[in-house]
Amino acid sequence: MGQQRPPTTLIAMLVIPSRRPTRPELPLFRKRVSIDMGHSFFVGAYTKVFFKLRGYTLEDLEFRLPDGPQAGVVSLCRDANFDPQRPDVMLCFGYRPGTYVFQVVDRATNVVVAEKKFELTTDWADEKTGPSLSVVGVVTGGESAPAWGGGPAGPDPQNLNVFPQTGTRRIAIILVDTSSQRFPTDTPTLDTIRQRWMDEIINGVAVGGQTRSSRRFFQEVSYNNFDISAQIFGPYQLSGNFDSYFTAVTRNGNTLWSPNTNYYQACITAADSDVNFSNFDTVLCVSQNTATQDAWPYASIGTRTYTTAEGSRNLGVISIPVGWGTTFETTRAVHETFAHELGHNLGLSDQYTPDVPGRNPIQWDNMHSEDGLAHFSLAHRMMLGWVPAGWLKTYNFALGGSPVNETISLSAIQAGTPPAGRMGGVEVRVADGWNYYVEYRNRQATHASDQELPTNNAVLVTDVDSSPDDAPISRPRILRVANDPDGDGSVLTNGLNYRAVDVSDPTFPTDFRLSVSGIDGTKADVKVEYGVNSRPDPSIRPWPASPTRQWQSPDIEVRNTRNAADPAWFNVPWAGNPNTVVARVKNNGNLAAPNVRVLFSVKNYNVGGAPETPLGEMTQTIPALGTVEFTTTWNPPGNGHYCIIVRIDTFAFVAPDGTLVTEMSPHNNLAQSNYDRFISAEGSPATRQITFVEVGNPYSEATRVFIRPGQSNPLYRTYLGATSLRLEPGETRQVEVMYEYDNSNVFRTPMSLGQYGWITPEKRENEGLARRALKLFGAKPNRVDLAAFIEDPRDPELHTAYRFSGAEAEIVTGRRTKFDYFYKDGAQIGGRVVLDNRRPTGVNGGRVLLIYRNTDDPKNPLTVYDEVRLDWDGRFVVKATKKGLSIRPESLQAYYLPTPGFGDCYSEVIRFEQ
Structure with a gap:
């Protein structure tokens, strides 16, 4: 016998409205509320407040912060850890340091029955684990690694508009000091400091008969597609000493002072009363040095999430000491270094590390060396959206086809739009995600930047791998091509050539040759020669799959009965049920790839560095230019959230003539996808969903990882248990992440509504906008992304954290x-x-x-x-x-x-x- 159907009378009883059981009412003097919470908290963080109740239930009580959003807000959502014997609410802290009071009020009498004082601060001593963060509002997400634009069979160039930057980047320059050494207090001296920094970055300074500034650099390198503006504020006094905000790091026998976890938030908070951070995109913190300590320049790649009076705000951050270029590191000027550091904010990584002898870009790219305000090389200009596809001549030798023998006339890339009959550059597709770029560089008389080229009036050939960074990073994204057999190298003048011989092609010899002639100060003629290629190239595309699927590969899909029945669950694993993992692998070559072996593995939901568990493997032959689906089965345990990894085993085979044939590129053999989807159920009270992301250190030395959350819907709140971690070699840790739906956010909390504006609850005129937000966002899912950045402990000049990995989640709400x-x-x-x-x-x-x-x-x-x-x-x-x-x-x-x-x-x- 199976389980029996409930009797009809019981069914009838279940639809009768339930009544709340009565209980004896205690006299008011015998009722008690005890509050259990800490005392000191970081701005923007959160904590659970626990209660011991006598004579009350949680529903009898109201929770207040008399000082409003600057102190914080209370969330009544409950999660799986809620204990009725020790009930709790979540206290999300505000943006202004100070001492505040948390009150518990009897709803029936409006009497305060308990209260607790707490302090908000920007002090943070634990460098192993950074402070938590709660996020509300529309907070833009982080981009994954560069996407492969174009396509293996298409005419479009790759690497276009990866990190598009147009319009004006607004810079807030904040002068800050510490108790170890204060800025001067006399007005003339302070005015001189302020004027110097505005001149270096915006107005211009005289250098060798030219007027240079960071602003002019970006105008020139972007062809006036991108500009910067700046305002200067301060100085502001931080309460701690220098060591409270900077840590000594030893590199090659030298001591560098690197910003601590709390430094940028402390600077932003110190200036928050004067600065509306919704009007700025980058914050430059100019620190005061001590007699023996100077902070080495540091910048974030992309943006990070900070707490401000305007709500959660994504800002690029940069730190440079006030003495840079005068009393400290006098060989580099502020305008040079700031241009390089702002390049990090725009999404670019350093190209000088790891060191590849003879191949790093040196002064051909500002992201290797800012000396002399070197321009960005062609691939970086393309990634930033400043070089349109129409300027480029493209060749796709990965597809083989007919031999090529053609001469292209290039104009200087610094000069802007090429005149008729000329091109701005050449892209040579070696394999999907791996390209050579050819550009002609010549100093422009009207420019103040790019005047110190290693070789003027020459053609530069670079090797660009745009597969995602995978720490430990083995090579920079941009290198000069390796030296060729006749030693002409990667920088070509009249009469020189670059020649590569492909000895693994069955049609050997298959030569690729670039020959340069006709350089006359206005142009360079480049002859392109290539034979027929007939090698296989099994490949799979990395993330992103789309703007809304930043941390998923377009070629990996998880199928199951649930998402077959409802497309809303597309590509979402169903825990506790059978799933099929599908990897679409394409052979970009025009020779069949026999017996391709694809390996599947899984790891915990993570933002980089987590260990893997094998899932299965499959071997198939892929025809020339064909795509084949590889599959494995997977039954994930319940209550888990995962990342799927697909690897193409290094591919080679022996041709009938005995030739060992290798694939065209090993750079397109790895892809992965993170998966998470939640329903934050509405009710009384609503539910809060809990998960964890795993973070690991793949380096053989200790390092720091920073995690940045973003979300798309202001009716939700995202909680991150730690914004940074210091990890020992091989160490892996989990960070708690929580999501909840709370549509009262728009009436209680300062926040961005994205393109629709900003909400400031203190202003009544915003109420209409808040109600409009309920209609605009009420039916939309919340897309959350968690971007991780890791410091490379091998970096000789530690001054940024590299893009590491990321995860995403979709959260919807329902009753x-x-x-x-x-x-x-x-x-x-x-x-x-x-x-x-x-x-x-x-x-x-x-x-x-x-x-x-x-x-x-x-x-x-x-x-x-x-x-x-x-x-x-x-x-x-x-x-x-x-x-x-x-x-x-x-x-x-x-x-x-x-x-x-x-x-x-x-x-x-x-x-x-x-």
Whole structure:
């Protein structure tokens, strides 16, 4: 016998509105509320406040912060750790340091029945684990590694608009000091300091008869597509000493002082009363040195999330000491160094490390050396969106085809739009994601930058690998091509050539040759020669799959019964159920690739460095220019969130003539995708979802990892348990991440609404905008991304954290549901899905998946599904089908697959008697 259907009278009882049980009312003087929370907290962080209640329930109480958003806000959402015997609320801290009070109020009498003082500060002593952070509002996400634009068969160049930068970048220059050494207080001296920094960055300074500034550099290198502006503020006094905000780091026998975890937030908070950070994109913190300590320049790649009076704000940050270029590191000027550091904010990495002897770009690219205001090389200009596709001549030798013998006339890339009959550069596709770029560089008389080229009036050939950075990074993204057999190298003048011989091609010799002639100060003629290529190239594309799937590969897909039934769950693993992992592998070569071996593995939901577990492998042949799906099965355990990794085993085979044929590129053999989707169910109270991301250190030395959250919907809140970690070699740690839906955010918290503006709750005129936000965002999912950045401990001039990895999640909301009942009576199966509240009413849409399981083999249980539709009141009654009984099931469970506006839920499990 299976489990019996509940009697009809019981069903009737379940739809009767429930009544709250009565309890004896204690006299007011005998009621008690005890508050359990800490005393000192970092601005923008969060903590749970626990209570011991006597004579009250949590619903009898209200929680207040009399000082408003600057102190914080209270969230009443509950998560899986909620304990009715020790109830809690979440306190999300505000943006202004000070001492505040948290109050508990009796709702019935409006009397404060308990209160606790706490302090907000920017002091943080724990460099092993950075402070937590709660995020509200629209906070733009972080980009993953450069995407491969164009396509292996298309005419479009790759690496276009990877980090597009147009318009004006707004810089807030903040002068800050510490108790170890204060800025001068007399007005003339301070005015001189302020004027110097505005001149270096914006107005210009005289250098060798020219007027140079960071602003002029960006105008020139971007062809006036990008500009910067700046305002200067301060000085502001930080309360701690120099060692409270900077740590000594030894590199090659030299001591560098690097910003601590709290430094940038401390600077932003110190200036917050004067600066509206919604009006700025980058914050430059100019620090005062001590007699023996100077902070080495440091910048973030991209932006990080900070707490301000305007809400959670993504800002690029830069630190440079006030004495830079005068009393400290006098060989480099502020305008040179700031141009390099702002390049990091725009998304570019250093190109001088790791060192590849004879191949790093040196003064051909500002991201290697800022001396003399070197321009960015061609690939970097393309990534920033300043070189359009029409300026470029493209060759795709990865596809083979007919031999090429053609001469291209290049104009100087610094000169802007090429005149008729000339091009701005050449892209040579070696393989998908791996290209050579050819550019002609010649000093421009009207320019102040790029005047100290290693060789003027010459053609530069670079080797660009745009696959994602994978720490430990083995090479910079941009290198000069390796020296060729005749020693002409990567910098070509009249009569020189670059020649590469492909000895692994079955049609050997297949030569690639660039010959340079006709350089006359206005142009350079480049002759391109290449034979027919006939090698295979099995490849898989890395992330991003799309702007809304930054941390997923377009070539990896997870399929299961749930996402087959409902596209809303596309590419989302179904924990506790069978999944099929699909990898689409393309052979970009025009020779078949026999016996390609693809390896699948899985690791915990992570932002880099987590250990892997093998899932399976598959071997198939891929025809020339063909795409083949490789698959493996996967049954993830429940309550987990994961990352799938797909690797193409290094590919080679022996041709009939005995030639060892290798693939064209080893750089396109790895892809991965992070997966997470949650429903933050509405109810009274609403639910908070909890997960963890894993972070690991792949280096043989200790290092720091920074994690930055972003989200797309202001009606949600994202919690991050630690914004930075210091990890020992090989160490792996987990960071808590939580999500909740709370549409009262727009009425209580300063926040960005993205393109729609900013909410400041103190101003009544914003109420209309807040109500509009409820309509604009109410039905939209929240897309959260977590971008991680890691410091390379091998970097000889540690001054940035490199893009490491990332994860994403989609969070939707819906009314909380449950199975009112679920039964099996002989061949009949029935149940009802209702709203999970005090008056259960049936849901009015959605479907139920009946899950039949046979667990004879616990490592590979057999599972069969039947799909059932609900009636208008959430009920269903069906007969067990032959399909469901085909595996001699041991258990039966129902899963509610919701329509928009409802949360999902599982029934109890019914065991079969065998």
